[in-house]
Amino acid sequence: MQRDQGVPGSQSSPADEKIARVMAALDVDSADKAAEIAKQLAGTGCWLKIGLELYALSGLSLVQKFKEMGFSIFLDLKLHDIPNTVARTMQVLVDSAVDMINVHCAGGYEMMARAAEIGRKSGKKIIGVTVLTSMGQEELSGVGVNRMVEDQVINLALLAQKAGLDGVVASAREVVSLRRECGADFLLVTPGIRPAGSEQNDQVRVLTPKEALENGSSYLVVGRPITAAVNPREALFKLFD
Numbered sequence: 001m002q003r004d005q006g007v008p009g010s011q012s013s014p015a016d017e018k019i020a021r022v023m024a025a026l027d028v029d030s031a032d033k034a035a036e037i038a039k040q041l042a043g044t045g046c047w048l049k050i051g052l053e054l055y056a057l058s059g060l061s062l063v064q065k066f067k068e069m070g071f072s073i074f075l076d077l078k079l080h081d082i083p084n085t086v087a088r089t090m091q092v093l094v095d096s097a098v099d100m101i102n103v104h105c106a107g108g109y110e111m112m113a114r115a116a117e118i119g120r121k122s123g124k125k126i127i128g129v130t131v132l133t134s135m136g137q138e139e140l141s142g143v144g145v146n147r148m149v150e151d152q153v154i155n156l157a158l159l160a161q162k163a164g165l166d167g168v169v170a171s172a173r174e175v176v177s178l179r180r181e182c183g184a185d186f187l188l189v190t191p192g193i194r195p196a197g198s199e200q201n202d203q204v205r206v207l208t209p210k211e212a213l214e215n216g217s218s219y220l221v222v223g224r225p226i227t228a229a230v231n232p233r234e235a236l237f238k239l240f241d
């Protein structure tokens, strides 16, 4: 992955290592805006996340372009369908230049196992969304799950692990328990990241970037704190101040 800090051949610094764990979520309303932000973040070592909005606008067309700019790419389409449909779609997606793709754990064991198998064969990482970070206890009860949020996150993560997924998406608040239950090698990708004092927006289970790393998150998904900033590159580097 490209870096532009330091002189050629120099060791990466602890700051570089933190930036390499950030996935910048390009939730914007045009491919041009996404490309402009990507240009500003190029060479920092962060990942880019293409989500539903950008995918609806431009499909997989930006994947190769961003890849050539040196980014690793998380394609966040949260697949949730019958096993056959998810497997067939996954097969199409892994043939693109993406590095990581997600499915909803709520699709069940068989769906996840089929997705995991395709991931294994292609060398792409497949992870499962547990309980959305926009949901609190009341919302979870509203969809008929009468468990504590953290218990449901762990329940789904263990099922995902058994099905062969590489990791899960959860809140950084659940990461300490998830690490204990799922081990050191399981990827824990955590949205709902908010620097101290910033807008929470529609996120409910939030944590600061620093706390998320301390808890043991593998990757921090950060959208609006970067994309809504006047200077996204500066906002990225300020995350760990």
Ligand SMILES: O=C(O)c1cc(=O)[nH]c(=O)n1[C@@H]1O[C@H](COP(=O)(O)O)[C@@H](O)[C@H]1O
Pocket (backbone or CB within 6 Å): 025, 027, 051, 076, 078, 102, 129, 131, 132, 133, 134, 169, 170, 191, 192, 193, 201, 203, 221, 222, 223, 224, 225
């Ligand atoms: O799978 C995801 O990436 C995801 C799962 C989840 O539980 N919560 C969540 O916020 N996300 C995504 O992470 C990003 C968070 O964006 P911000 O709230 O703007 O930082 C969005 O692109 C969401 O779609």
